[in-house]
Amino acid sequence: MGKVIVITSGKGGVGKTTAVANIGTALAFMEQKVVLIDADIGLRNLDVVLGLENRIVYDIVDVVEGRAKLKQALIRDKRFPSLYLLPAAQTRDKEAVSPEDMVKLCNTLKEEFDFIIIDSPAGIERGFKNAVTPADIAIVVTTPEVSAVRDADRVIGLLEAMEKSESKLIINRVRSKLVDRGDMLSVEDVLEILSIDLLGVIPEDEHIIISTNRGEPIVSNNSSPAGKSFMNIAKRILGEDVPMNMYTEKEDLFTRFKRFLKWR
Amino acid sequence: MSIVISGEKNYITVKIDGEVDSESIEGLKAQIERNKFFFKDGKILIKYAGGKVPCKVLGDIINALSEIENASIIGILTEATIQSEGNAIVIKRTLRSGQSISYAGDVVIVGDVNAGAEVIAEGDIIVLGSLRGLAHAGAMGDRSAIVYALDLSPVQIRIADIIARAPDHVQNKSVPEIARIKDNNIVIETFSHGGIK
Numbered sequence: 001m002g003k004v005i006v007i008t009s010g011k012g013g014v015g016k017t018t019a020v021a022n023i024g025t026a027l028a029f030m031e032q033k034v035v036l037i038d039a040d041i042g043l044r045n046l047d048v049v050l051g052l053e054n055r056i057v058y059d060i061v062d063v064v065e066g067r068a069k070l071k072q073a074l075i076r077d078k079r080f081p082s083l084y085l086l087p088a089a090q091t092r093d094k095e096a097v098s099p100e101d102m103v104k105l106c107n108t109l110k111e112e113f114d115f116i117i118i119d120s121p122a123g124i125e126r127g128f129k130n131a132v133t134p135a136d137i138a139i140v141v142t143t144p145e146v147s148a149v150r151d152a153d154r155v156i157g158l159l160e161a162m163e164k165s166e167s168k169l170i171i172n173r174v175r176s177k178l179v180d181r182g183d184m185l186s187v188e189d190v191l192e193i194l195s196i197d198l199l200g201v202i203p204e205d206e207h208i209i210i211s212t213n214r215g216e217p218i219v220s221n222n223s224s225p226a227g228k229s230f231m232n233i234a235k236r237i238l239g240e241d242v243p244m245n246m247y248t249e250k251e252d253l254f255t256r257f258k259r260f261l262k263w264r
Numbered sequence: 265m266s267i268v269i270s271g272e273k274n275y276i277t278v279k280i281d282g283e284v285d286s287e288s289i290e291g292l293k294a295q296i297e298r299n300k301f302f303f304k305d306g307k308i309l310i311k312y313a314g315g316k317v318p319c320k321v322l323g324d325i326i327n328a329l330s331e332i333e334n335a336s337i338i339g340i341l342t343e344a345t346i347q348s349e350g351n352a353i354v355i356k357r358t359l360r361s362g363q364s365i366s367y368a369g370d371v372v373i374v375g376d377v378n379a380g381a382e383v384i385a386e387g388d389i390i391v392l393g394s395l396r397g398l399a400h401a402g403a404m405g406d407r408s409a410i411v412y413a414l415d416l417s418p419v420q421i422r423i424a425d426i427i428a429r430a431p432d433h434v435q436n437k438s439v440p441e442i443a444r445i446k447d448n449n450i451v452i453e454t455f456s457h458g459g460i461k
Binding site: 158 | 359362376378396
């Protein structure tokens with residue numbers, strides 16, 4: 001039986017889709033059978049990030065409404081044969097799918113895949129409920145910004161209310177120089193507020209922009225620090241104990257004090 | 265009453281048994297004084313095995329323990345309800361952004377109140393953690409209501425009909441503080457021994 005993971009954040013633009021594409025690719029690289037579901041109906045992106053947009057024939061709404069079989073809508077990745085995408089519809093809205101539809105869909109996929117990773121849309125409305133309801137594990141992505149942390153906190157609260165007890169955190173786009181100068185929340189600051197398990201920290205990395213535009217997930221690039229971090233996250237999902245890089249250089253008492261003043 | 269202090273694997277437990285009065289608080293303080301070295305930098309878990317805990321006494325205990333250098337209170341375990349003068353509810357979790365508690369009495373939160381969360385009480389609000397959200401004590405007009413937190417850094421505090429907002433530049437202070445009305449203004453004071461007058 002496969003595991004259903006939802007990647008969500010509340011706030012938009014923090015890197016949910018990038019995380020889905022890269023964690024999915026990394027898991028496939030480690031010989032897991034993975035399907036990625038784009039739950040952002042009406043604003044689909046995951047196909048672009050994976051470089052698979054020109055292969056879409058049927059989408060998730062076609063499956064739910066019975067116009068296509070699930071097998072017909074699944075797109076096999078061009079690099080990793082064990083990676084599949086179930087794309088969102090672009091011409092419909094979130095109401096086209098219900099949480100019950102998603103549960104049914106995932107139950108079918110569970111039988112064949114090791115991991116089902118759902119890319120949640122931003123927000124906490126219908127699209128969020130669709131994405132979260134079938135999940136066994138929730139991964140909350142945030143950046144070290146006050147606004148993103150606030151939204152992540154809201155989402156963790158909602159996940160708790162939905163009794164999704166297993167929530168993990170990814171902190172994305174950390175810039176250690178800014179943290180050291182006291183101009184950015186540190187990993188520790190974010191953890192103090194959100195107090196959930198940390199799954200990984202991703203450093204800011206220019207390679208991401210290039211890879212997203214090219215439609216090639218970054219984990220396939222060995223020289224990218226972000227790619228390595230995503231690879232480590234995938235290893236942790238598989239139960240491997242990988243040490244965590246917090247991306248804080250050694251700080252003296254003064255900068256630490258300055259940071260405290262700024263953010264408390 | 266007895267106070268037993270013991271070291272666990274990662275933290276120190278302070279086990280308190282029986283009725284607590286001001287004398288026993290002094291006893292606890294003396295014990296801390298004698299064992300300063302032991303407590304330093306420690307994580308402290310308070311276990312309360314007695315009957316009802318008056319809020320004021322609990323405040324005194326926390327206050328005594330928070331005087332230790334670098335020590336932090338990681339939690340308070342109690343089987344009994346924490347009792348204040350009127351009726352109170354105890355919430356043993358962190359309130360996250362978007363979550364709200366309103367209650368016709370006192371509210372005790374064993375956890376944090378994060379930014380974006382709100383607590384509205386007809387009586388007092390006591391937060392055994394960080395208060396970063398909105399707190400409205402005495403919501404039905406009780407001007408004697410107070411807001412207490414181990415770390416009081418809310419965006420806004422309301423007591424009865426008076427609103428105070430946080431200064432734009434907040435300095436760091438991790439000491440227990442108490443907010444209440446004095447001369448039609450909300451004032452915030454360090455919660456010193458002797459507590460609420």
